[in-house]
Amino acid sequence: MHYRSQRRSVLFAAPGLVIGALAVGAAGGFSVSPAEIIALIEKPHLLVAVLFIGAFAGITVEQALSRVRRQAWRAKNRSRWQEGPPTNIASGPWVPTSIPNSPKRPDAAEQLRIVMGSSFTIQPLLNKSEARVFRELDRLVISCNPTWQVMAQVSLGEILRSKDANAFSCINAKRVDLLLVDGNCQPRHAIEYQGGAHHQGAAAARDAVKKEALRRAGIGYFEVVAGQTTPSDLKRLVDKLVDKPELPKCSSR
Template structure:
């Protein structure tokens, strides 16, 4: 039995333009075939460099947003010399870590941490990227990396940590004008969902919160080992977030 092979396709090769170009420069057909991989590699490298430079120019043109935007998205520039150029050309002054209303809350939380004792600590303006991390059991590596980036620059007003440095209470002070736009609302929603996935409820304090109401909320919504309130004490009107 004999087999008849199919005739080869007469369609031009995808790299024939490159071969024609090289032959037009005086290279023989054999030399052109040998140089084609090198030429293609050089074209890929050149294209990548063009895209990198274009992306860098876009980032430079974006510059920096206002202080609140920096706090949640971070600087858009990527090279250390750009940061140094901006810092060298600016003047700096100290600013308070907390505003006046937030500063009123801090000693209340510190008193509660002292009541718990055993090495519990209160910290302010805590970066969520330092205390939470997307787990490896759900989603691809790229998805986990993007999820970590989504929370990396977001901050909590206050957080209470156990002696191991693990967060046990996340506290946000919802002062007047806190939700003035959809972006601010979504920012808080992202914080709340990331914390919920980690088994932590976001305790949201209203402007009129006092020491007694803050303590009751922490008793209700966190795992802080606080003493039970007295039977005649009013209960906080809040409920534990559903578990994931």
């Protein structure tokens, strides 16, 4: 009776085992005949071993196929990734791009090496039109007050200071064409020469920045316009801006 009940339980489980064997065999790429399955049913321990081997083989085959498909996809799309991210954000794929770091400023030794390997030429401080205005302005200023001087192409970073680092960086590299300084070398008035190409591009905006910074520092700002300012106009401007020298006081007896 015990043998019959065990045989009956195996027979009742046979349909499930048959289905499992067929499924595992199909997954592993094996063909199993019905006669072989019936023979395995008679020996349950062999059936379990076959199921285990079939499952392992199926998983191995599936992993191999997945690896092959993944390699084929990478080979097909390698050119897209090597070309870099597209310029149009809507076209994708969206690959994060790193912001390049600003180049590190070379130290003094590196700067010397770079300079020694380069060549330099002289560049005039003023163009011809600016030089004519400079000579005439310098003559008028000295004749009005010999202690005053006219400086050319003066950097605003050398005559202005600000506790606001951002504000100072806005004017540090800017220059004025001509600067009038008094006998104590104090900047008093800036004079800009406006040539024919002055109002091209962002020149007017740059001059507005310089004018406002000078105004806040208490330095005058005036313009000499090519073709409009005459020598007499320039003389009147100098007489207005330059302080007259103090006359020596006579000692009383």
